[in-house]
Amino acid sequence: MSTIGINTRTEIRRVLQDHARLPVDIDSIGDEADLFQAGMTSHASVNVMLALEDAFDIEFPDRMLKRSVFESVDGIASALEELEDKAA
Amino acid sequence: MSVLLERDQAFVDDVRAIADGVAAEHAEEVDRDARFPVEAVSALREAGAMGAYVPEELGGGGVSLEALARSCYELGRRCSSTAMVFAMHQIEVVTIARHLEGAPWFESYLRDVAAQQRLIASVTSEIGTGGDMSRSIAAVTPGEDGLASFEKQAPTVSYGAHADDLLTTARRHPQAEAGDQVMVLTLAGQATLTPVGIWDTLGMRGTCSPGFVVSAQFPAEQVLEAPFSQVMNESFVPVSHILWSHVWLGIATEAFERGRRFVREAARRKPGEPVPAAAALSRVMSELSLLRAEVELGLREFLLHSEGDREHLKTMGAMLRFNNLKLAASEQAPRVCQGVLEVIGIAAYRNDSPFSVGRHLRDALSARLMIANERMHAVDAGLLMIAKAVY
Numbered sequence: 328m329s330t331i332g333i334n335t336r337t338e339i340r341r342v343l344q345d346h347a348r349l350p351v352d353i354d355s356i357g358d359e360a361d362l363f364q365a366g367m368t369s370h371a372s373v374n375v376m377l378a379l380e381d382a383f384d385i386e387f388p389d390r391m392l393k394r395s396v397f398e399s400v401d402g403i404a405s406a407l408e409e410l411e412d413k414a415a
Numbered sequence: 416m417s418v419l420l421e422r423d424q425a426f427v428d429d430v431r432a433i434a435d436g437v438a439a440e441h442a443e444e445v446d447r448d449a450r451f452p453v454e455a456v457s458a459l460r461e462a463g464a465m466g467a468y469v470p471e472e473l474g475g476g477g478v479s480l481e482a483l484a485r486s487c488y489e490l491g492r493r494c495s496s497t498a499m500v501f502a503m504h505q506i507e508v509v510t511i512a513r514h515l516e517g518a519p520w521f522e523s524y525l526r527d528v529a530a531q532q533r534l535i536a537s538v539t540s541e542i543g544t545g546g547d548m549s550r551s552i553a554a555v556t557p558g559e560d561g562l563a564s565f566e567k568q569a570p571t572v573s574y575g576a577h578a579d580d581l582l583t584t585a586r587r588h589p590q591a592e593a594g595d596q597v598m599v600l601t602l603a604g605q606a607t608l609t610p611v612g613i614w615d616t617l618g619m620r621g622t623c624s625p626g627f628v629v630s631a632q633f634p635a636e637q638v639l640e641a642p643f644s645q646v647m648n649e650s651f652v653p654v655s656h657i658l659w660s661h662v663w664l665g666i667a668t669e670a671f672e673r674g675r676r677f678v679r680e681a682a683r684r685k686p687g688e689p690v691p692a693a694a695a696l697s698r699v700m701s702e703l704s705l706l707r708a709e710v711e712l713g714l715r716e717f718l719l720h721s722e723g724d725r726e727h728l729k730t731m732g733a734m735l736r737f738n739n740l741k742l743a744a745s746e747q748a749p750r751v752c753q754g755v756l757e758v759i760g761i762a763a764y765r766n767d768s769p770f771s772v773g774r775h776l777r778d779a780l781s782a783r784l785m786i787a788n789e790r791m792h793a794v795d796a797g798l799l800m801i802a803k804a805v806y
Binding site: 363364365366368369370373376377380386387388389390392393394395 | 549595644645648726729731732800801804
């Protein structure tokens with residue numbers, strides 16, 4: 328059973344708060360909203376990826392290292408879910 | 416290089432004939448006077464080159480990206496400015512063809528490109544963005560009568576005053592973030608270009624690329640729907656780096672050929688005696704081999720993914736790969752030219768000698784500034800921290 332739930336999304340949001348350098352508060356952005364359109368730069372997104380790998384103790388494989396995977400809280404959550412399913 | 420299709424081969428042969436003929440004939444004058452290579456570009460138009468990549472069903476030549484790349488190389492050997500104008504135009508055509516997503520306006524536009532041999536220039540760089548193409552200040556602004564507009568301060572627009580149409584990046588709407596961009600195709604008559612300064616440069620003088628303030632008004636259907644962030648990674652950036660690097664390979668190869676002619680003449684003058692310059696040229700040849708290997712491999716790797724697996728092109732590994740093609744080729748091409756200069760000596764340094772490589776060196780030095788290498792190294796530094804497979 329997937330453990331990706333509210334706690335995970337809270338943790339994703341904490342990482343985004345610390346590293347995405349958004350011009351707006353992360354709480355004002357929905358789970359499905361486009362983070363790049365909200366102002367996350369490519370440079371900031373790399374820091375988000377590094378912080379997510381650290382926070383969840385995972386490594387994103389190359390096929391996941393692209394903009395579309397990291398463009399929303401939902402996108403990140405489903406990537407983490409997929410990695411967790413693989414590990415299980 | 417692999418065997419080209421007959422159609423591709425015929426096109427490359429046509430372009431080579433233009434390169435060896437009218438482009439070579441005017442190259443020195445184009446460079447000296449910093450004037451647009453009108454003769455070569457007219458000849459390319461007559462050969463249907465502007466619509467070469469447009470699919471056959473839209474009235475174009477239907478040639479492959481590989482044929483375009485080889486054409487860039489052939490032109491690069493004879494006239495860098497002609498080659499770069501050709502390359503830039505084809506980048507715009509390939510980008511539109513790969514991302515029009517069935518939009519009727521863009522299909523009909525490509526028909527016009529083929530039928531009327533329209534020349535497209537791109538307006539991607541912008542003053543105030545620090546050279547970062549993935550950010551815009553200019554925005555597509557809705558207006559009256561279904562028309563939209565933008566105004567953009569461009570530090571350089573290659574052959575801006577000589578193009579028919581412009582492909583411009585801008586924010587999707589006035590409230591959009593800097594990275595939320597689209598591409599807009601504006602036709603002659605829809606855009607006004609006000610030049611800012613003149614084009615009097617070290618090299619690539621015939622591309623006539625001064626700064627312009629571009630202001631345009633156009634129907635909304637002329638906005639390419641696909642986000643530029645996607646277009647950039649799937650096509651615009653890798654195709655730019657592939658075609659540019661073939662131009663640079665052509666420039667470096669011609670410099671090397673001048674070195675070979677010099678060495679052969681030296682050998683003929685004193686038969687049986689050692690030719691020290693030949694040993695030095697052998698070292699330059701190995702540098703040229705590295706350049707050729709990287710340029711051809713970059714093309715191969717793109718072709719491997721360009722049709723079926725566009726998702727791969729969006730990964731950081733792929734971004735690093737095609738950035739590195741540009742970085743490696745742009746640093747290696749002038750190295751080859753400079754190596755030849757040292758082999759030949761004063762006869763290469765002179766402008767009035769058949770062994771002159773001054774123009775080639777000056778033109779090749781533009782490579783590292785077309786999207787500044789320092790800026791690209793900084794981007795790659797970020798990607799290197801997270802990407803897993805780096806090749």
